[in-house]
C-alpha cells in the first residue's frame with residue numbers, strides 16, 4: 343500500500359516517528375515533515391543545554407533519518423495558522439502530531455508572575471529566535487524552584503562563567519550577557535525530599551564538574567521515610583541520586599566562587615517583592631506524609647534572591663482544529679490515536695510530549711513513537727485510512743507558494759549548518775564546532791527552498 347503521511351514537528355518525537363514510517367517494508371511510505379522553526383531538531387537544538395554536547399550528539403542519528411529520500415522537510419510553517427489541519431487531511435492519508443511541550447507551566451503562588459519560566463531562559467541561551475536576546479543577569483542571589491533536570495540545567499548555566507560556555511555553540515549575544523553574569527549563589531528548592539527529586543544521577547553529578555562551582559546540601563535535608571526507602575530499593579536511579587546528594591551534604595564550603603545550594607522540604611509559597619523588584623522567596627518547611635506527599639509544618643523561611651526562576655515542568659500548546667485536554671495539556675488519545683471525546687478521529691495520531699506529557703528522556707520518545715506508528719499501520723491495513731482528496735504530492739508546495747509562505751528544506755538546513763560551522767571555526771574569541779545564528783529571517787534566508 344502507498345501512504346503519504348504528514349508529521350508535524352521535527353523534534354526527536356517527529357523524527358523517530360518518521361523513521362518508523364519509512365522503515366516499514368510492507369508499505370510504500372512518504373513523509374512530509376512540517377516544522378514551525380526554520381531549522382529542524384526541536385528540543386535538541388532549542389532545549390538541550392549548550393554544555394551537553396553528548397545529548398546534542400543525538401542529532402547525528404536524527405540526521406540519517408532526514409537524509410532519507412522519501413522524506414521532505416518543510417520548515418518555517420505553522421500548522422493551524424499557515425495551513426490548517428483540514429487542509430492537511432485533504433492531502434495526506436494520515437497526520438502524526440509531535441509538537442512537544444515548549445511553554446512553562448505557570449507558577450501560581452503570590453508573586454509568581456514575577457518569576458521567570460525556565461523555558462524562557464533556555465530559549466535565550468539556546469539562541470531560539472523567538473526568545474529574548476538580552477538577559478538581565480544582575481542578581482547575585484538567584485532562586486530556582488523545582489528539582490528536576492531542567493532546574494539543574496538552568497542552575498548550572500547561571501553558575502558557570504561565560505568563558506566556560508564559550509567552547510559551546512552559544513551565539514554572541516548569549517556570551518555577551520553571560521560574561522557579565524553577577525550570580526554567586528543559586529538556591530534550588532524541592533518541596534519534597536531527596537528520594538522524590540526528579541534528577542537523573544549523571545546530570546546531578548555534572549552539576550558539580552566545574553571548578554568554579556560547589557554544590558552544597560544541608561545535612562538536615564537528607565531525610566527518608568519508609569516510602570522513600572522503598573523508592574530507593576526499587577529504583578537504582580533514585581538510589582544513586584540520593585547517594586550523590588548525601589556526598590554533597592558531607593562537604594564544608596570551599597573557595598569556589600559560585601555556590602549552588604539544593605534545598606529539600608522547602609515549598610516556595612511566595613515570591614517576595616518591593617515595588618517591581620524581586621527581593622526574595624518565602625518557603626514553608628514540609629514533612630513527608632508517608633505516601634509520597636507532603637504536609638506543611640508552619641515554619642517559614644525568607645531567602646534573599648533578586649531573581650526567581652521556576653523549572654516546574656513544561657506544557658504543550660493546543661493546535662487549531664485538534665482536540666486538546668486543557669487540564670493535562672495533552673492531545674487526548676488512545677495509544678496514539680487522537681480522541682475527540684470518546685470518538686477516535688480518523689487519520690489523526692499523536693506522539694511525544696504532546697501525547698504523554700513532558701516527562702522522560704529523549705530515548706523514551708522512541709517507544710512512544712513505536713506505539714503510535716504501529717497503530718497507524720494497523721489502521722491502514724484494516725482499511726480505516728481514506729485516500730486523500732488531493733493526489734498530487736507537490737500540490738502542497740504550490741499551495742504554500744500561492745499563500746506567500748517561504749518554507750525551508752533539508753537542503754536548506756545543509757546550507758545553514760555549513761554557515762553556522764564556518765562561523766564557529768572563524769570565531770575570534772574561541773574557534774568551536776558551531777556558532778548558532780539567532781535571527782529568524784537570516785535562518786530562513788539561508789535555509790529556504
Ligand code: NAP
Pocket residue numbers: 394397487488489490491492493495532533534538539540542545609610653654655656700701702703
Ligand atoms: P520534572 O522532571 O517533572 O521536574 C519538575 C520539578 O518541579 C519537580 O521537582 C516538581 O516537584 C517541581 N514542581 C512542580 N510543580 C511545583 C510547584 N508548584 N512548586 C514547587 N515545585 C514544583 O520536569 P523538568 O525538569 O521540566 O524536566 C522535564 C523532562 O525533561 C524530564 O523527564 C527530564 O528528565 C527531561 N530533561 C532531561 C535533561 C537531561 O539533561 N537529560 C535535561 C532537561 C530535561 P514534585 O515532584 O514535588 O512535583
